[in-house]
Amino acid sequence: MSPPASWYRDRAKVEGLGVKLLLAYTRLEKPPSVEAEVEAYQVFSATRLVFESNSLEGAGTATVGETKKLLREGFPTIPNQFRAFRAGPHLNDGMLDIADAELQRVWALYESLDVEPLPNEPLVKFGDRTKSIWDVYRHYHAYLLALGDVADFKRKLTRYFWLQALRESEYLRDQNQEFWQAEGGERAAKLARRPNLLTQRRLRRLQSSLSARQVPADAGVRAGEYRIDHRGVGTSTVFTAPENIPGAMRAFVKQANKLFYTGATPFDVAARVSHRFVKIHPFPDFNGRMSRLLVAVVLHAAGVPFSVSLRSDKKSRHRYKQALVRADRGNYKAYRALIATSVVDGFLELDENLKTAALPGFAPPVIGAVI
DSSP states (O other), X not given: OOOOOGGGTTHHHHHHHHHHHHXXXXXXXXXXXXXXXXXXXXXXXXXXHHHHHHHHTTOSOSSHHHHHHXXXXXXXXXXXXXXXXXXXXXXXXXXXXXXXXXXXXXXXXXXXXXXXXXXXXXXXXXXXXXXXXXXXXXXXXXXXXXXXXXHHHXXXXXXXXXXXXXXXXXXXXXXXXXXXXXXTHHHHHHHOOOOOSOOHHHHHXXXXXXXXXXXXXXXXXXXXXXXXXXXEEXXXXXXXXXXXXXXXXXXXXXXXXXXXXXXXXXXXXXXXXXXXXHHHOOSSSOHHHHHHHHHHHHHHHTTOOSOOOOOOSHHHHHHHHHHHHHHHTTOOHHXXXXXXXXXXXXXXXXXXXXXXXXXXXXXXXXXXXXX
């Protein structure tokens, strides 16, 4: 057995730094000036996600700049306002702490979710476009749909935790009787269930957005429908048989939602969810790009305020392939490290942008030095 590759030997340290940075960002005061910088970084990171994910498939444009230009031209009616999608609870940020100050913060988050999110179906006139341009537009559209799904999940998660907290505290119920009664009171709290981040319907809708007008004619199915043919990679990998895909996807969604609540790090959850999806390979095309969208979905749901990209340069592409090969054998260490490193890099970039704008950062100097 070959020794572990040096680039992910410090996986535990990188994951630990990622969690620390996530918590440090969560605690950062966010006046409008800070929100503006976070928003600007999310716009940039979303563009980079579209470019890198397409590039890993040999699709899209040749540069990030071209992708950015296309998105500005193709989505003129969509404001780059991601604030509504970032609002909401952070799963590991004391949501079950029933101290009054913490719950007042949660209440403020709940109220902030009244902001109307971006439309789920943006009006885009694609016209006669080349495949590379279509790749960019459809990927970005799917990303916006994914953000909307995460925002919906966070709304439901906030309601669930809030109801449970009120159920446990008579004092809080007395202070919030109007909300308690409006939401259904004790019976609603008993019946409330933790929301699911993923559903088959959402996954099929995302894939339909990604692959609209691009599903090969010989696939025999439409965009958003499961494949009906056998697929594999070379002589080493065979994906799930088509007749077993519906059952495999039901199990996948159930396991993924359960995994999200186990207390595992967001990097571990993202690695396992995206890899298991790709192993099933449920759709005729765009499974790789879907799997990387799932990484973004899991991390956004966990509180990461930007889009994480798995890079497409030669070295990064090699590491990505290495990580997936090891994951095929049940070893997720490399893939977790790859995702955690991307998150750490993103947080450090964001922190640097805040400090450049003469605003308070959140990353302790030692973290930057270690990385």
